[in-house]
Amino acid sequence: MSARSPRTVVVDDSRFMRGLITDILESGGVEVVGEAEDGREALSVVAEADPDVVTMDVEMPGMDGIEAVERLMAEDPTPTLMLSAYTAEGAEETFAALDAGAVDFFAKPGGEVSMGVSRMEEQLVETVRSVATADLSPAGRDRRTEAAAAAAGTAAPGTGAADATGTPSVEPNTTLIIGSSTGGPDAVERVVSALPGDADLRGVVVQHMPEAFTGRFADRLDAASELSVREAEDGTRIGRGELAVARGGHHLEITNARDGRLRLAVIDEERGQGVRPSVNVTMESAAEVVDDPLVGVVLTGMGDDGTEGVQALSRAGGRVLAQDEDSCVVYGMPKRAAATGAVDTVLPLDDIAAGITGETA
Structure with a gap:
């Protein structure tokens, strides 16, 4: 892991959720350098901010997280963590995002989540830091593409x-x-x-x-x-x-x-x-x-x-x-x-x- 704090862009169609994620990350020492409310805006924000990692909501109006990841990996490859609903439907969409090139995912809090809020916050920060170090070299992307195929x-x-x-x-x-x-x-x-x-x-x-x-x-x-x-x-x-x-x-x-x-x-x-x-x-x-x-x-x-x-x-x-x-x-x-x-x-x-x-x- 780099000695400096990872620079992060937070993408979510909910203003409340963007604020919550930003607060959690910044409290954990992660620098948030941009926000976006949908996939299309995310592409421009990432191009301008050049972050180390992106947190990406799966379900968004307009360009959703899956299409945004596909575009991001083709145009400006950046390690991406999907934030997904804690449901079977969310799982289906999340695996599609992983196939598109996302590194990992983190389940949003829900009624079935048993761990404490503070523990979830610690895990989110730790996961974002970890995803920021991911190998997105051409060889690494080729391996993921072949596995998806x-x-x-x-x-x-x-x-x-x-x-x-x-x-x-x-x-x-x-x-x-x-x-x-x-x-x-x-x-x-x-x-x-x-x-x-x-x-x-x-x-x-x-x-x-x-x-x-x-x-x-x-x-x-x-x-x-x-x-x-x-x-x-x-x-x-x-x-x-x-x-x-x-x-x-x-x-x-x-x-x-x-x-x-x-x-x-x-x-x-x-x-x-x-x-x-x-x-x-x-x-x-x-x-x-x-x-x-x-x-x-x-x-x-x-x-x-x-x-x-x-x-x-x-x-x-x-x-x-x-x-x-x-x-x-x-x-x-x-x-x-x-x-x-x-x-x-x-x-x-x-x-x-x-x-x-x-x-x-």
Whole structure:
């Protein structure tokens, strides 16, 4: 992160919301250098103010946030954080904005949000600061574009590593735990879509994301992958070729592993992690109950969630992979995981799937 405070443009059709967001950011040391009430005005304000980051409302009259992001990425690429409604409909539009090039999203307060207002304010400031550091180089934008194309069915999934006979080389009964945060939706989708459907894998994806969004995220992964992907429910059992996405606002534990199948528990408790779902909680539970091969993966994201989890996996004899700095949107979680000494291999995003199947380990 730059030593100076990030310069921000706030875009929202509600004057009240613009004022609220501005007050929160400025109280947290973020400099707001411009405001706009719709997407069209946002383009001109961003061109003039040259901010480090933009907060963009999704639903606005005239040019909405999705079109504004598309135009912004084509004309004046600037890291953008979407502010979206805490609803399933909001999730659909938000993922469209991520496909258009937005880095991450933050759910606006609503009746279902359980964290305190002060905590939400801290998280918004932290997320804006993190998004301001995002890599919007041509290579980074190309990766996001290709991931979006795979989700739309224009690129073939299941291109993971295989041996000379075409059979995936992953060890039998391998349990996979993938953790990510900022920039994670596209990164996870790229990894999961590259895993071969006939590999002897089952596992869990832990993405920092609100509850209203994780079901839609699971659907996207399922459509982009040869694996079967669904949102986890309490008591869910998954076997070969299946992944479960941890439900937002809850922790996910693996409570039993037998005959190649995992039993999952959705936990509605804080657990002192600061985020829900937490990568630490899921990885530590896997290390405790899974006797078969374990593979942990830490992808792009801010913060240090996963540092305790990767150490637990390593002590249990598991392999741990982390995404490298150059391919991360935000090099936070992978950096801190690697600093523990528990990471076996650091790989570019494009090589993570092959690392999971053992081809680059």
